[in-house]
Amino acid sequence: MNDTAISDALAEASASRHPVTLRAGGVFSGMHRRVIDADEIDLRSRRAIFEYEPRDLTIAVECGLTGAQMEQTLREHRQFLPLDAPDASQASVGGILASAWSGPRRHRYGRPRDLLIGSSFALSDGTLARAGGMVVKNVAGYDLSRLFVGSMGTLAVLLRANFKTLPLPESARMFLAALPAGTRERAFAQVRNLRPEPAAAWWITGYEREVDGEPGDDGRIAILLECENALLERATLDWRATLGRAGIPETRLLDAGAHASFTRMLDAPMRLPGVHALSYRSPSLPSHALALADSLAEVVDRFEMQRDLLVDIMNGDVTIRAIGDAASFNQMSGMLDDALHDRAPRARILAGGGDGHDRLDCFGLLPNALAQMRALKARFDPHGILNPGIAFFDGRHT
Amino acid sequence: MLIERLIEALGADAVKTSPEDLACYSFDAYSQGVLPSAVVLPTSAAQVSAVVKIARDLEEPLIARGSGTGLCGGATPLRAGVVLSFARMNQLLELDIENRRARVAPGLVNLQLSERIASTGYFYAPDPASQRASTIGGNIGTNAGGPHCLAYGTTVNHVLALEIVDERGECFTTAVEDLGYDLTALLVGSEGTLGIVTSAWVRLLRMPSTTGVWLAAFQSIESASEAVSAIVGAGIVPTALEMMDATIVRAVESAYAAGYPADAAAVLLVESSGEPEEVASADAAIARIARAHGATKWQAATSADQREALWRGRKGAAGAVGRIAPNYYTQDVCVPRTRLPEMLAAVDDAARKHGIVVGNVFHAGDGNLHPLLLYDKRDARQVAAVIEIGNLVLARAVELGGTISGEHGVGIEKRNGMSMVYSTEDLAAMACVRDVFDPQALLNPEKIFPSGISCREMRA
Numbered sequence: 001m002n003d004t005a006i007s008d009a010l011a012e013a014s015a016s017r018h019p020v021t022l023r024a025g026g027v028f029s030g031m032h033r034r035v036i037d038a039d040e041i042d043l044r045s046r047r048a049i050f051e052y053e054p055r056d057l058t059i060a061v062e063c064g065l066t067g068a069q070m071e072q073t074l075r076e077h078r079q080f081l082p083l084d085a086p087d088a089s090q091a092s093v094g095g096i097l098a099s100a101w102s103g104p105r106r107h108r109y110g111r112p113r114d115l116l117i118g119s120s121f122a123l124s125d126g127t128l129a130r131a132g133g134m135v136v137k138n139v140a141g142y143d144l145s146r147l148f149v150g151s152m153g154t155l156a157v158l159l160r161a162n163f164k165t166l167p168l169p170e171s172a173r174m175f176l177a178a179l180p181a182g183t184r185e186r187a188f189a190q191v192r193n194l195r196p197e198p199a200a201a202w203w204i205t206g207y208e209r210e211v212d213g214e215p216g217d218d219g220r221i222a223i224l225l226e227c228e229n230a231l232l233e234r235a236t237l238d239w240r241a242t243l244g245r246a247g248i249p250e251t252r253l254l255d256a257g258a259h260a261s262f263t264r265m266l267d268a269p270m271r272l273p274g275v276h277a278l279s280y281r282s283p284s285l286p287s288h289a290l291a292l293a294d295s296l297a298e299v300v301d302r303f304e305m306q307r308d309l310l311v312d313i314m315n316g317d318v319t320i321r322a323i324g325d326a327a328s329f330n331q332m333s334g335m336l337d338d339a340l341h342d343r344a345p346r347a348r349i350l351a352g353g354g355d356g357h358d359r360l361d362c363f364g365l366l367p368n369a370l371a372q373m374r375a376l377k378a379r380f381d382p383h384g385i386l387n388p389g390i391a392f393f394d395g396r397h398t
Numbered sequence: 399m400l401i402e403r404l405i406e407a408l409g410a411d412a413v414k415t416s417p418e419d420l421a422c423y424s425f426d427a428y429s430q431g432v433l434p435s436a437v438v439l440p441t442s443a444a445q446v447s448a449v450v451k452i453a454r455d456l457e458e459p460l461i462a463r464g465s466g467t468g469l470c471g472g473a474t475p476l477r478a479g480v481v482l483s484f485a486r487m488n489q490l491l492e493l494d495i496e497n498r499r500a501r502v503a504p505g506l507v508n509l510q511l512s513e514r515i516a517s518t519g520y521f522y523a524p525d526p527a528s529q530r531a532s533t534i535g536g537n538i539g540t541n542a543g544g545p546h547c548l549a550y551g552t553t554v555n556h557v558l559a560l561e562i563v564d565e566r567g568e569c570f571t572t573a574v575e576d577l578g579y580d581l582t583a584l585l586v587g588s589e590g591t592l593g594i595v596t597s598a599w600v601r602l603l604r605m606p607s608t609t610g611v612w613l614a615a616f617q618s619i620e621s622a623s624e625a626v627s628a629i630v631g632a633g634i635v636p637t638a639l640e641m642m643d644a645t646i647v648r649a650v651e652s653a654y655a656a657g658y659p660a661d662a663a664a665v666l667l668v669e670s671s672g673e674p675e676e677v678a679s680a681d682a683a684i685a686r687i688a689r690a691h692g693a694t695k696w697q698a699a700t701s702a703d704q705r706e707a708l709w710r711g712r713k714g715a716a717g718a719v720g721r722i723a724p725n726y727y728t729q730d731v732c733v734p735r736t737r738l739p740e741m742l743a744a745v746d747d748a749a750r751k752h753g754i755v756v757g758n759v760f761h762a763g764d765g766n767l768h769p770l771l772l773y774d775k776r777d778a779r780q781v782a783a784v785i786e787i788g789n790l791v792l793a794r795a796v797e798l799g800g801t802i803s804g805e806h807g808v809g810i811e812k813r814n815g816m817s818m819v820y821s822t823e824d825l826a827a828m829a830c831v832r833d834v835f836d837p838q839a840l841l842n843p844e845k846i847f848p849s850g851i852s853c854r855e856m857r858a
Contacts, residue, residue: 055631056734056765078633100580113580114555129823135732137552137766137804139541139587140812140819141846142828146554146583155579167633195607196673230675283575287496316497348577367576372564375834376579379853393578 001041003120003128003159009041010157010385011126019388022153024064024092027085027270028099030279030351032152032390033358041157043094049073050160051134058117058134060162063094079165082109086270088263094158100150103266104200105224107314109166112149118162119145124381128159136164147376153387154394155380169199169226174254174261175239178216179203183247187221188290190246191313196235198314199226202265203290205297206308206321210268212254212261221248221313224262269310269319275354276329279321280340282347282364286316295343296320303336318344321352330356337361366392400456401436404480407448412439412486423481424474426466428811431474434461434481441486443561443569443596450594451567453480459843462590464505464536467528469728470809472540472589476844482594484535490514491597498602499558504535504595508542511600520602523550526805527713535595541587543805545638545712548763549671552805554586556601562593565836569596584831589807590842592835606671609637610681611705614688615662615695619643619746619758622664623738625691626762630735634683638669639763645722646715646757646770653718656711657704659695666693666762667712715759716770723755723772727784731795732804735765744794745769745787752783766804767795792818808846817848829853 001009013020019038046064054077061070067088074080084103085091095101102111109115118132121144131144145162148155179187184203191201204211205219213220225235240251254261269279284292293311296318300307306323320340324332333353337360340347345365353360367373370392377393384394404413414420414437423437424430435458440446453460459479466473475481484505492501495518502511508529512521525544526532532542538560543552550556559573560582570593572581585592616622622641629639642650642665647658658665666688670680685696699705711718719726733741742758749756749771760768771787773780792802792815802808802815816825828846830853832839 053734053736055627055736057630057633057635058734100577110551110555111574113574113583114551123827127823127827129821129827131820131824131827133799133801133819134734135765135800135804136735137543137547137732137761137764138801139552139805139807140801140803141808141816141825142592142831143541143554143583143587144827144831146580147831149580149583150576150578167635196676197604227673228676228679230679231673234675235673285494285497287494346575346577363577365577367573367578368571369576369581370578372570372581372835373578376831379830379834391578 001046003122006041006122006157006159007126007128010122010124013039013385014125014383017383017385019385021387022157024095025066025090027087027091028095028101030349030357031099032362035387035390038388043092046159054079056134057165058136058162059165060134060160061093062160063092063158065093067091067093067096074165075168078168080168081115081163081165083112084266086266093161097149097158097161098151098153104202104312104315108197108199113146115163116145116149116161117164119148119158120160121148121156121158123156124383124386132162134162152391154377154390155386170229171227171232172258173225173232173236174212174258175223175225175251176213176220176254177243177248177251178214178220179218180247181217184218185290186246187243187248188313190242191221191223192286194239194242196225196227196231198223200224200262201313203311203313204309207268207310210271211264222261222265224258265310269321270351272321272352273323276326277321277323278333278336278352279319279350280347281317281319281350282344284316284318286313289316289318292344293318293320296340299339299343300336303332319350330354334359363392400452400458403452404436404438404449407452408438408440408445412441414439423463423483426468426471426473428469428471428809429474431471431476432478434475435478437481437483439483439486443563446482446563446594446596447567447569449480449482450563450565454565454567454838454840457838457840459840460594461842462535462539462594464533464539465507465531467532468536468540468809469730469806470803470811472807472809472842472845474810476810484533487596488533495520495602499599500602501597501599502534503597504538505533508532508534508537515602519605521605522556522600523603524553524556527716534598534600538586538595538598539589540805540807543761543766545640545761548639548761549635549637550603554583557582557586557598558601559599560585560595561597563596564593565838565841589809589845591832591845592841594841608674608677609669609671609705610677611699611708612668612681612684613658613695613697613708614666614668614693615659616664616666616693619664619742620739621692622666623742623762625666625688625693626738627736628687628691629684630763632683632687634680636668636680636684636763637671638667640667640712641665641758641760641762642667642712642715643758645755646719646759649718649722649757650711650715653721654711654714656707658711667708712759719757719770719772724774727771727773727788729769729771729788729791730766730804730806731791731800731802732764732766733795733798733800735763737798737800738762738765741767741795741798741800745791748787748790752787754780754783754787764804765800810845813846814848816846822851825851826854
């Protein structure tokens, strides 16, 4: 569908008060509720690179473009955009923005919203409008582009997104290490103080089939170094020495496979081994992340489910996956959900839950500014036609 | 009634009403407005809330103000009302180095934050030229930038959470980590028209291991600007990439003896930070590009004192210009980086045609220009010429795919220019946001939006 067709579809939906829902890659569909009885606006064919001037380090794309296509385009010019989306061959730029997805490299390069410099969009009545532009600094008016980040398609339909791009680091190297007993806290602290700063770093237990690294008594760590060639070997020596002081005698290095290893880290929490599983992510301060991870692990253990944990060392996110058995999962998932939210009120479901997903608290603690968000929703979508019921903006979720 | 109620809520010491006090708050660095009805100096969010409720009852406008360094009239009262000065809410409230963040009151002066935490090895990255005076609350209002936002981003990239008093006097919070709409980003840069910031969590960055600062001299501003495009086009993003033309270089040398070559037509000030290997690599690569574009000099600062001297010249450039002209007007536009040479040519052309001397000192790496138009405000012809040149610069920036404000904001000055960048539909969408947050339009009224723009109802 082109802009005009989307505008017409929205105008018609608005006039008839008939809801519409947006279809793109579906990668983030587990992070919100399902929209029922709505006409579908399919954005998957909207994958054009609208404007790209590599010398300006900016790009404008249609929002159906996938993360992988974006990466491929930019890589040809030795640039990148750290969207860090799971399942990048399917995840669309629009989905990444609408779900406010942010990945493990955000502490270093920023979140997708930090690199967003403009957008064009269709309002609920079909009006086409835009905000921002193709310059890297712009304070002319309100930042509507970023307002739509996290909106789950409830305020407007994002048509195009403009980003500033970054020079691609010359080298990438993944460091993998099993942690001997009693080294986890020291390792965590040392990783946060490494120089040069890691591009991403995780502490992991479980996920043994999905992500790289040999398990140790205290779990394992994976650290991504991205830097210039001139720095690579000296940084490797320094990092190994620092990790050695934390009691980690060996680290395995992946060079050619670093990118693939990183991708597996991104994908793992969204991939479930069947329907009897749930994956959650909770934001946390880095200083509290390990304690939160232990607390959530204790909850899952109490339910006698298999668990996998990923802790984002640099940003503090804790991701936990619980896998139950067919006989008891549906019965237990509600109680598990309650118990996890008792310990991590801001935990959000990433994927899973099967048929019971809509009975679970997929969002966790609602934002303090809920009233302001609902007022915006009412103003921008007065007839409630955009993705009704997908989240809490229209008051259907309490 | 207004004054009595304010005094009752805040105490007499926090309410200023003398003509001398009111006069001090009737203007900012851009323009003279009208005398406010009162100036209040709250010490807490609760007091801000009380002031907002009183003003709302009496339908008095509210203008939040940091240090008044804004260059677009954003803190200037236009129809009396109450000015909220945050001079007494200037504390570093919490420092959480382990999680690389700090909570600050809005009146904390930008530079003071980095100075107060320097011993920890961390710093606050946004560094507008006004950072010795401007407050973090004011920086949030305009989404302030600065030389180092080339690498680190602008204020919006460094605000983690906000506490806001809304137009009803109620307090709410937003955080980047929150579910739902990114209200934090919406509020940053909204120039006090959507709510009043009463505290903010900001991100702190670890100081780099090594910093290199270099100066490159050129025989023409065109070759310097082409060098800038080539540096960025080669995928090199230094920490800062600043340009000064001959007018500015001479003014700076006269004022500060910063070590700039006085015979240069243009000077680039380049900073790169990181590990020693990265800085050495940037040195080699940028020097090569600069020379290929005709640089006649490539000089490294070899000591902290030399680095400081080079930066002192850049950061004091606007002040130095005050020594060579009775008045100057600073324009602020941003264009795609490859369009810099065309934009500079347009500025030069417009200034020549109108017989006005222009000095360029700007964030070249971002494509963010600041032509300083030198004039004498006692001369009506010069005043008219400066206004005309300013408008031509805005128009040309938009033609080149740029915007009318890169970092100073819109305020009063560029309200009408908004229609050059945005359609009526674009502006109406913004006006709908304004209407949601401030339906009575009492928060910093008559700023940002051109007259006649309002939130229209969605089509049925």
